[in-house]
Amino acid sequence: MANVITKSAAKPNDVFQEARKVFSASYVEMLREKGHDFLEQGGAGSFLSDSEGTRYLDCYTSAGTFNLGRRNESIKVSFKKALYETDQGNIVMPSDYKSMLARRLSEFVPGNLDCVFYGVTRGDSMEAACKLARGFTARPEFVTVEGGLYGEDSFALSLSERSGKEQFGGLIPGVKTVPFGDVDAARKAITSRTAAFIMEPIQAENHCRMADSGYYRQIRSLCDASGAKLVFDETQSGFGRTGTKFFFEQLGVMPDILIIGEAMTGGMFPMTAMVFTAELKHFFDIHPLIHVCTFGGHDLGCVVAMAALDEYDRLGPWDNAADLGVGLMKDLSALAAKHAGKIISVAGKGLLVSIKLATEDLAKKFCSSARQGGVLVNTGRVDTTTVLIRPSLLIGTEEIGRMVIVITKTLEEI
Amino acid sequence: MAYKGSERMSIEERDYMQYLFGKHISQGQVTYLRTAHMDVYERNRKGATFTDAVSGKRFYDCFSSAGSFNCGRGNEAVIDALSDALDTYDMGSHLLLSENKVRFAVKLASLCPGDLNKVVLCATGSDACAAALKLAKGATGRNDVINMLRGYHGLQGFSLSANGKDYYKELFVPLMPGFHVVPINDLEAVRRVASRNIAAILLEPTLGEGGIHPATQEYMNGLRQICDEHGIMLIFDEVQTGFGRTGALWAMEQYGVIPDIMFTAKSAGGGVYVNGAVVYREIEPLVSYVEANPLFHTSHSGGTDLGCVVTGAVLDYIVENKVWENVATAGRRFKEGLEQIARENSDIVKEVRSFGLMIGIEYKYEFIAAIMSDCLAKQGLWAVFSANSPQVMRFQLTTAISQEDVDGILSGIRAAVKEMRIYLMLLLPLAKVPMIRKVLQNTKYQIKAGNWMRNLEEFGNRLFPRRAAPRRPRPLRAAFQRLRMRAGSTPSIVRK
Numbered sequence: 001m002a003n004v005i006t007k008s009a010a011k012p013n014d015v016f017q018e019a020r021k022v023f024s025a026s027y028v029e030m031l032r033e034k035g036h037d038f039l040e041q042g043g044a045g046s047f048l049s050d051s052e053g054t055r056y057l058d059c060y061t062s063a064g065t066f067n068l069g070r071r072n073e074s075i076k077v078s079f080k081k082a083l084y085e086t087d088q089g090n091i092v093m094p095s096d097y098k099s100m101l102a103r104r105l106s107e108f109v110p111g112n113l114d115c116v117f118y119g120v121t122r123g124d125s126m127e128a129a130c131k132l133a134r135g136f137t138a139r140p141e142f143v144t145v146e147g148g149l150y151g152e153d154s155f156a157l158s159l160s161e162r163s164g165k166e167q168f169g170g171l172i173p174g175v176k177t178v179p180f181g182d183v184d185a186a187r188k189a190i191t192s193r194t195a196a197f198i199m200e201p202i203q204a205e206n207h208c209r210m211a212d213s214g215y216y217r218q219i220r221s222l223c224d225a226s227g228a229k230l231v232f233d234e235t236q237s238g239f240g241r242t243g244t245k246f247f248f249e250q251l252g253v254m255p256d257i258l259i260i261g262e263a264m265t266g267g268m269f270p271m272t273a274m275v276f277t278a279e280l281k282h283f284f285d286i287h288p289l290i291h292v293c294t295f296g297g298h299d300l301g302c303v304v305a306m307a308a309l310d311e312y313d314r315l316g317p318w319d320n321a322a323d324l325g326v327g328l329m330k331d332l333s334a335l336a337a338k339h340a341g342k343i344i345s346v347a348g349k350g351l352l353v354s355i356k357l358a359t360e361d362l363a364k365k366f367c368s369s370a371r372q373g374g375v376l377v378n379t380g381r382v383d384t385t386t387v388l389i390r391p392s393l394l395i396g397t398e399e400i401g402r403m404v405i406v407i408t409k410t411l412e413e414i
Numbered sequence: 415m416a417y418k419g420s421e422r423m424s425i426e427e428r429d430y431m432q433y434l435f436g437k438h439i440s441q442g443q444v445t446y447l448r449t450a451h452m453d454v455y456e457r458n459r460k461g462a463t464f465t466d467a468v469s470g471k472r473f474y475d476c477f478s479s480a481g482s483f484n485c486g487r488g489n490e491a492v493i494d495a496l497s498d499a500l501d502t503y504d505m506g507s508h509l510l511l512s513e514n515k516v517r518f519a520v521k522l523a524s525l526c527p528g529d530l531n532k533v534v535l536c537a538t539g540s541d542a543c544a545a546a547l548k549l550a551k552g553a554t555g556r557n558d559v560i561n562m563l564r565g566y567h568g569l570q571g572f573s574l575s576a577n578g579k580d581y582y583k584e585l586f587v588p589l590m591p592g593f594h595v596v597p598i599n600d601l602e603a604v605r606r607v608a609s610r611n612i613a614a615i616l617l618e619p620t621l622g623e624g625g626i627h628p629a630t631q632e633y634m635n636g637l638r639q640i641c642d643e644h645g646i647m648l649i650f651d652e653v654q655t656g657f658g659r660t661g662a663l664w665a666m667e668q669y670g671v672i673p674d675i676m677f678t679a680k681s682a683g684g685g686v687y688v689n690g691a692v693v694y695r696e697i698e699p700l701v702s703y704v705e706a707n708p709l710f711h712t713s714h715s716g717g718t719d720l721g722c723v724v725t726g727a728v729l730d731y732i733v734e735n736k737v738w739e740n741v742a743t744a745g746r747r748f749k750e751g752l753e754q755i756a757r758e759n760s761d762i763v764k765e766v767r768s769f770g771l772m773i774g775i776e777y778k779y780e781f782i783a784a785i786m787s788d789c790l791a792k793q794g795l796w797a798v799f800s801a802n803s804p805q806v807m808r809f810q811l812t813t814a815i816s817q818e819d820v821d822g823i824l825s826g827i828r829a830a831v832k833e834m835r836i837y838l839m840l841l842l843p844l845a846k847v848p849m850i851r852k853v854l855q856n857t858k859y860q861i862k863a864g865n866w867m868r869n870l871e872e873f874g875n876r877l878f879p880r881r882a883a884p885r886r887p888r889p890l891r892a893a894f895q896r897l898r899m900r901a902g903s904t905p906s907i908v909r910k
Contacts, residue, residue, distance in 0.1 A: 015516050022519045022533050024701075027708035031511065040512040042502040042719070051513060062507040063714070071504045078416035080497050085418060087459050087487055087685045090479045092798065094435040094444050096455055096467075100417045102438035115438050120688055121537040121715035127570040135585045152711055153544045154571025154590055164707055168548050169557030169613075170591040172571055262715060267505045270537055270688040270715030281440065288442035289801075290585065291569050294479060294680055295538050295688045299456075307416040378509070 012039050012051055034379065035368025043070030046392045046399050048376065056376040057403055059391045063378070064204065064236035064352065065267040068311050069392040072266045078307035079268055082300055089299035091292055097302035105275060108309050110245060111254045115281040117274045118297035122235045123151020125259045125274040126198075130155040130172070131291055132257065132276065133196035133229045136283040140173075143189045143228070144198045145180040147206040149382050150233055150259075159198055161206075161382055181211040183218045194228040196257070201247050204236040204390075206382035207356050208348040216253040223256075229280070230254075235261030235272070236352065239312060240393050243322030243350035250349075256280060266308040271301040317393035318350070324400055325350035328389070331404045339411045344385075353389040360384045365414040373406035423455055423467035425872075431455070449864030450784050451791035452798075459487040459685075462812045462819055464796075474823050476790075476797035476809045480622065481772070484657040484681035485731045486812045492684035495727035499720055506719030509712065518722035519691070521729055525663060526693050528672040532701065534692040535717025539653040540568025542677035542690040543616075545711040547572050549675060549694060550614035550647035552710055553703035558592035560607055560615045560646075564624030564802040565598075567616065567651050576616055578624060579802040598627050601636040608640045614647040614675070615640070619665035619769075622654035622810075625803030626767045626774025634671040647674040647700075653690075657681035658732050658813045660770035661742040668769075674700065682721075684728040689721035737813040738770070744815050745770040751824035759831055762838065764805075773809040779845060780805040781854040784864065785837050789830035795823060 016037065020028050031037045039051040046069055048058045058070060068075070089095050098118070106114040117132070119125040130142065142159065150156035157165050158172040165171065178185040180203070190197060197219055203209040223230045232255035237247040239260070244250055246258070257276040265271050284290070295301075329348065332355060336343040344356040357363045363379045366387045370377050380386035391403070423431070432444045432453065447453040455467035464487065465472050475487065485492060499514075506512055519533035534549070536542035551557060561567075565578035575590035577583055594612075596603040598621060608615075615637055621627040641648040650673040655665035657678070662668050666676065674697065679690030692711075694700050704710065715721075731737075749768045752775055756763040764776040777783065783799040786807050790797045800806040811823070845851045853859055 010513055015513055016511070018520055019511055019516045022516065022523055022531070024532075024704045024708050026705045028511075030708055031509075036510055038510075039516075040506055040510045040719070042506075043504065048507065058507075060507060062505065065505065065508075071500075071502075076500050080500055082416065082418070083493055083497055083686060086456075088479060088482055088683065089456055089459075090475070090477055090796070090798075092443070092447065092452070093456065094432060094439070094447060094453055096419050096423070096431040097417065098439060099431045099434035103434050106438055117439070121541060121713055123714070124538070124541070124570065127574075130571075131569075131574075131586045134587075138585075140588060152548075152713060153541070154575065156571070158571075164552075164710065167552040167555075167707070167710070169551050172590060173588045262505065268500075268720075270505060270718060270721070272715075278437075281438075284440040285436075285442040287585065288440055288446040290582065293538065293540070293569070294482060295683060298683075298688065300686055301688070303416050303418075310416065376507075 010051065015039055034364050035371040045069045046395045056371065056374050057391065057399060058376050059389050059403060060376045060378045061390050061392060062267060064241055064390050065262045067239045067241060067263045067317060067393045068266040068308065068315070069394050070267070072268070072308070072311060074311050075266045075268050075304060075307045079304050082303040086299045086303065088295070091294050092289060095299055097299040098297045101302040101306050104306050104309050105273065108312070109258065109275050110249055112277050113258055113275040114278050115276050117291070119272040119274065119293060120270050120295045122261045122272055123153050123156045124293060124296065125272045126150045126156040126233060127153050128274045128291060129231050129257045129259060130196070132274070132280055132283060133231065135287070135290070136280050137195045137227065137229065139193050139195040141176060141193045142174060142196055142198055143176045143178060143186065143194050146177055147180055147203050147209060147382055148200055149205045180209060181215050183215060186219055187222055190222045190226050190228055192226055194226055196229040196231050197223050198231040198233070200233045200237070201251060202237045202242065202349060202352065203382065204352055204388065205380045207380060207386045208352060208354040210349070213251045216251045220253045229256040231257040231259070233259040235259055239263035240318035240321050241350055241352045241390065243325055244318050247349065264308060265301065265304045266311065268308070269301045269304040271298065271305055315394065321350040321393045324395065324397065325353070328353060328400060328404070332407070335408060335411060342411060342414065351391055351393055354380060354386045355389070356383065356386045358385070362414055363387050366410055369410040369413045370406055373409055375403055375406045419455065419457065419467065421457055421467065422470060425468065428455065428468045445865055446861055448868050449861045450787040452787060452796070454796065461486045461488065462815050471794060473794050473796040474819070474826070476795050476811060476823065478810045478812060480680065481654040481659055481810045482680040482683065483685045484659055484737070484813045485684060485728050486814050487685055489684060489731060491731050492724060492727045493686060496686055496720065496724050499723040503719040503723065505715065508714045512719055514719045514722040515717050518717070518726050521726055522691055523693055525729060525733065526676065527667055529696045530672065530676065530693045531696040532694050532704070534694070534711055536677070536679070536690040536692055536713045537688060537716035538568070538690050539677070539679035540570040540573040541713050541716060542679055542692050543567040543576065543651065544570060544572035545692045545713070546649050546675045546677045547576070547614060547616070548711050549692065549700060549703070550649060552707060553699040554613045554645065554647060556611055556613035558594060558612045560594045560596055560604060560612055562617045562621060562624065563595050563597045564621055565617060566623035566802050599630050599633045601633060604637065604640055608644050608646065610644055612644060612646045614649050616649045616651065618651045619655045619669065620660065620772050622772065623801040625776065625800040625806035626769070626772055626808050628767065628769040631669055634669040638671050641674070649673055650676040652676050653679045655769070655772065657728065658737040658741055659772055659810070661738050661745060663732065663738060665769070682725045682728060684724045687721050687724040688715065689718070689725045690716060740815070741770045741813050744817065744820050745773065747817060748773055748809065748820050748824070751820070752827070755828060755831060771811055771813060771815070774800065774806045776806045781845070781860065782834070783807065784860050785834055786830065788864070789833045790827065792833065793826040793830045795826045795830065
């Protein structure tokens with residue numbers, strides 16, 4: 001396994017000085033507060049490196065993207081080979097690369113979610129899902145739950161609990177937001193005007209909030225009764241993160257549309273997807289090219305995604321996530337009991353774990369102190385008092401052990 | 415083993431790929447492209463050309479994925495840079511900084527004129543459009559936007575709301591409020607809506623999907639002045655016009671008008687990756703807004719480590735080779751040739767418009783578009799009409815196109831027009847009848863008719879195979895394969 005650490009000749013301070021100018025000073029300050037003021041210089045396996053050659057155990061994984069570790073060797077080899085054989089391709093063409101990945105995805109994703117639209121960034125696929133739901137049902141409204149975070153474009157922002165979104169003026173009208181886990185509120189909100197009910201089945205950035213499986217089942221039947229489509233965003237919970245390929249398998253509820261994130265390429269290529277049922281594809285059949293994306297379904301991206309899906313199937317990292325997740329949760333719960341003043345609670349599933357601290361400041365300090373110990377973690381974006389632990393799903397017990405030691409020490413320090 | 419497209423594809427394999435595409439993605443898209451012989455499978459993607467895996471035929475790529483291949487397909491400098499980078503980097507971590515990200519941003523800003531010094535990393539054109547609009551709205555505290563009729567910036571929430579053609583929007587309403595659509599090059603129309611409620615004026619310096627309409631110098635000067643008067647942010651979408659396309663690195667340089675915000679994507683990916691960016695002026699209220707809201711737009715797949723390496727290599731290639739010089743010469747030659755063709759066919763061609771190597775030829779009848787695509791494809795020219803103006807056929811060749819290639823393409827267009835005239839002998843008299851004309855312009859009927867003719871043609875090909883056919887088609891075997899496909903099994907000819 002290539003594990004080369006490349007040191008950079010540039011002085012980090014000089015680069016940060018340039019970053020302050022070209023991006024913003026406040027951005028660099030924000031990184032400093034969390035101890036993220038280092039320059040990332042690639043990664044390998046469960047680790048990433050900084051420009052000075054220091055290695056960190058990557059428990060951030062770019063918000064659940066590097067499920068197969070950093071720069072997975074097998075994906076890299078396929079990518080390099082394909083690079084000399086194909087390229088992006090012309091958008092509108094029905095390329096064989098798109099066709100083959102579509103077949104591969106329909107086999108990979110459980111149930112009847114056989115159809116696909118390729119996006120680029122998380123959020124892209126949510127835009128596509130909202131358009132498909134409105135287009136197919138010819139209904140204007142969406143119902144969503146509080147505490148979600150779906151992306152940065154306007155459909156996604158309208159659905160998200162995202163601070164500052166009011167700065168952008170009027171977003172997409174027709175969104176009703178109901179409390180999470182409240183069936184009665186959902187029942188009142190879902191009507192014959194509802195195109196879709198949209199939620200993350202587990203709200204990663206909001207202290208991994210989830211409901212009991214009865215809630216999801218009731219939402220499913222409310223959707224069935226009203227003709228609304230059920231959309232699950234599994235950008236962070238998909239590809240084995242919670243101990244099964246997708247979290248919805250543990251709920252016994254099938255969505256009509258599923259959003260999957262960049263974990264689909266193992267974090268080697270910006271590509272996401274919306275997968276959906278054959279029934280909904282009718283809309284794209286009768287309105288060809290009504291929704292396109294130049295970089296979506298990039299032929300090279302398709303090769304990279306197929307290589308990654310092969311790796312997922314070969315390694316079945318969801319089993320490891322389920323096994324190690326149980327142990328990790330036990331260790332963290334014990335720590336929570338010990339540091340009851342600092343930790344409010346611990347939540348999560350598999351290797352998607354959230355620690356809720358007493359204050360936002362404490363969460364930032366936690367990140368900073370963990371980095372000193374060689375572990376990279378980041379705070380939640382909806383509940384900013386939380387710190388998320390989401391390592392590579394191929395992480396070993398030894399590395400988990402080291403992580404727990406660092407967390408223990410971190411909790412004593414903050 | 416990851417999938418690798420084989421050099422040549424049999425008719426059966428092609429049918430299977432189309433079956434998969436239809437089953438999993440969109441049957442409508444397959445049918446649509448079949449109509450105009452545009453369902454080709456690209457191989458040997460090199461420079462300005464590719465070959466079709468089924469026929470083995472060489473095509474000039476006159477579309478370049480709407481201007482994504484400005485540095486040529488299979489550009490070795492870009493590919494090598496990406497290949498080397500893969501030994502160290504992956505996408506990198508969202509929100510963390512790296513030397514790649516900072517170096518790329520600094521390089522991009524240094525190549526933009528005036529005080530366009532600040533950068534927001536983005537992933538795609540529509541992502542960058544969203545970032546640009548958020549920046550303008552957030553910084554000015556205003557809601558409304560002026561955008562162009564037939565303008566096109568993408569199909570996501572922000573960019574769709576700013577789309578200048580209702581067809582793309584009407585099935586998805588209600589969209590964002592406060593977009594005022596005006597025709598390009600009409601300053602009076604802008605003046606009528608410009609006020610202190612407007613956050614931004616958004617336009618492509620040349621409407622790409624809108625049918626290659628370059629903005630005039632007077633219009634650009636006027637927009638700048640109106641924006642200055644009302645504190646409106648002027649936004650240029652340089653997604654299609656950037657990276658040397660118009661005869662300068664950015665179209666804005668040709669006008670000498672500096673927008674407050676500009677954004678780019680497409681060719682930023684070098685044809686092998688994905689990247690985009692917003693560049694904005696170091697002025698108030700933009701700088702203070704971003705300082706107060708450093709996370710106003712956080713594109714998860716934007717400005718990845720690999721993407722920044724690739725775009726850096728693309729910029730180096732474009733600048734070192736001064737591709738805009740060739741663009742200017744080749745663009746002129748292409749335009750002169752097309753104008754000659756237009757003069758010879760003034761009964762069907764309305765006008766030729768161009769800006770560097772962004773060239774459009776507009777017909778007098780909308781229904782000619784699909785027939786023209788078809789005739790061009792038969793001549794080995796893969797060209798796509800403008801999405802928001804179907805009567806305009808556009809040519810966006812690689813910036814490194816040679817004079818010989820331009821001449822070759824022109825003679826292909828000449829031959830295609832000749833063939834098209836045969837169809838028109840029948841259709842033009844019919845088109846004079848309003849009702850028939852309505853039918854002819856209906857895309858649904860066009861697709862049906864096109865597919866029917868295509869089926870007839872393929873049936874003929876099967877009965878009387880041509881010499882050039884890659885393998886002797888086996889009608890019986892193909893029929894059998896189709897039956898098996900319907901039964902849900904995978905034909906043995908397609909292996910993973």
